[in-house]
Amino acid sequence: MALTAQAQGPTLIFKTAQAVITVQGQTKQHQVSLPYLWDREHPAQSGLMVFELPFSLTSPPVEPYGLTIPKISNGYSVHLNGVLLDRFGDLTRHDRSDAKLPRLIAVPPGALQSTNVLRLMVGVDVGRQGGLSTVTLAPMELARAAYTPFWRWRVLGPQMVAIFSALVGLIGLLLWMTQPAVRADGTVGRDAVYLYGSLAEFCWVFRVADSLLESPPLPLPWWSVLSALSLWGWSSLTVLFCIDVVGWGQSRRLAGMRRWLGVLGLLGLAAAVAARVYGWPPALTVWYGLLGLTFLLFSLALVWQALQRGAGINSRLLAFAILVNVLIGLIDLYQLRVSPSMDGRSSLYYSSVLFGLVAALIVLRRFSSVSRQAQHLMGNLNSLVRQKEQALSISYERLEHVAREQARSGERSRILRDMHDGVGSHISTAMRQLQSGRASGDEVLQTLRDSLDQLKLSIDAMHLPPGDVTALLANLRYRLEPRLKACGIKLEWAVDAVEPLAGLDAGAMRQLQFMLFEAISNVMQHAQASQLRIEVRQTEQGVRIGLVDNGAGFDSDWASRRALKVIQARAKATGLQCTMLTQPGRTAFEITSGRAVLAASIV
Secondary structure, three states: OOOOEEEEOOEEEEOEEEEEEEEOOEEEEEEEEOOEEHHHHOOOOOEEEEEEEEEEOOOOOOOOEEEEEOOEEOEEEEEEOOEEEEEEOEOOEHHHOOOOOOEEEEEOOOOOOOEEEEEEEEEEOOOOOOEEOOEEEEEHHHHHHHHHHHHHHHHHHHHHHHHHHHHHHHHHHHHHHHOEEEOOOOOEEEOHHHHHHHHHHHHHHHHHHHOOOOOOOOOHHHHHHHHHHHHHHHHHHHHHHHHHHHOOOOOHHHHHHHHHHHHHHHHHHHHHHHHHHOOOHHHHHHHHHHHHHHHHHHHHHHHHHHHOOOOOHHHHHHHHHHHHHHHHHHHHHHHHHHOOOOOOOOOHHHHHHHHHHHHHHHHHHHHHHHHHHHHHHHHHHHHHHHHHHHHHHHHHHHHHHHHHHHHHHHHHHHHHHHHHHHHHHHHHHHHHHHHHOOOOHHHHHHHHHHHHHHHHHHHHHOOOOOOOHHHHHHHHHHHHHHHHHHOOOEEEEEEOOOOOOOOOOHHHHHHHHHHHHHHHHHHHHHOOOOEEEEEEEEOOOOEEEEEEEOOOOOOOOHHHOHHHHHHHHHHHHOOEEEEEEEEOOEEEEEEEEOOOOEEEEEO
């Protein structure tokens, strides 16, 4: 049995193997060198490889051993001296899983003998970078030390990149959702820069995570189609992000660029289906090349714009990051698709962090700038609000002054009207009586007394509580009862204490006082009565006031009398209605409210 291992102390490194290779039903056996890359030896084909690695040891080891295999895919099983050490995937259905990660396989104690055979079966899919790398057998500590660099580069590194990209994407998404932006037409919307950057990072998270996922939730061919499209999504959204950042959004040429990105997406879908589902890998290689060329030209245009005078720091940072990523992407295209190597590592995973950092910096700078603008606008708004408040305060003071003046003017007008209708009317009557020479001194004196009583009642009305009918009548009794006695009229008081009426404000109280005074004055002057009864009763609708006298009555055409016309006018202004029924020995005069608040009758 030929030895295939190179010994380095206790460590054995296998660099050759006896291989039995089955392709399209044909089996060949020959010795191969490791690493063995299937796509380079059997392009556009699938098959099965069986590697036998015989080796001898001076004596069976006592300490634990381990196998370090940087690359073994797509599905495999590992046997040592007929004992199964590890297995992944189904070797009869290669398209269901894909071993992408380095392996550290423990060798059970006692499995190693003086003479040994390590047997590895590897199932390979079309265009999926299948094969076998060198294999290292060593004590577990040494095997772990050999495994750790591969684990850091191909497991830990992509995990950190995915986490970083997810954080950047989440920040961009939160900013897009929470930060409104004012468009050129003045409408308020969302800043597309945040959304493009966020979605680009999420697409890249999917792409990087695919390099770590060996058993996807979908059938492997279709999952690989999504992985290819995620690369297109990341690239296209990155371009849209750059277009908005450098201010090319209104360019007609960039409208063509957007359409071309859509065409690239459709071509990528077709190429991925052809390569992954129907087993024609060159279609995907050509599409990757077209994608790389497109973004190389875009990055050169971006660099040219960044070199122009007046270009901002954002444009220059973007141009540098995009150019670096495009160049590394083209290198990856050559190493992984055109001239594949067993390493199979994509440097673009790590160079993308540069774009993520630049994108995060630009997003934060943009957010900071918008925040400063918002603070500036808020300061201006606060200043304008203070100015408007001062102006409104001045206007309010002016309006309040005008309102006070109007109130005083209205009060003066009311007092003048009351004096004209009451005091003035009585004084005018006294003057006409004196001028005619036909009135007696007692008649003139009575008229002047009425005038004085009216003046006193007008002054009293300023202090009447709104709605307090009882207080109003008590005030009338205090002022007029002495005069009633002087006229030989007996006053009967039948007034109950009633609740204040909400429908009678101060103005209505004055009007009601005037009407009642005029009615009582008419009784004293014209009714020839010897008795006057004043009644107040609480009713369901409000209050009823009754004035009853036993006078001679008067002409039924009472509306022609001037004093009664004044009473009618005041009742109408207060929302009341007047009716009159009169006959010798009985007179009925009613004042009623349209809202059934007050009813007054004089009988």
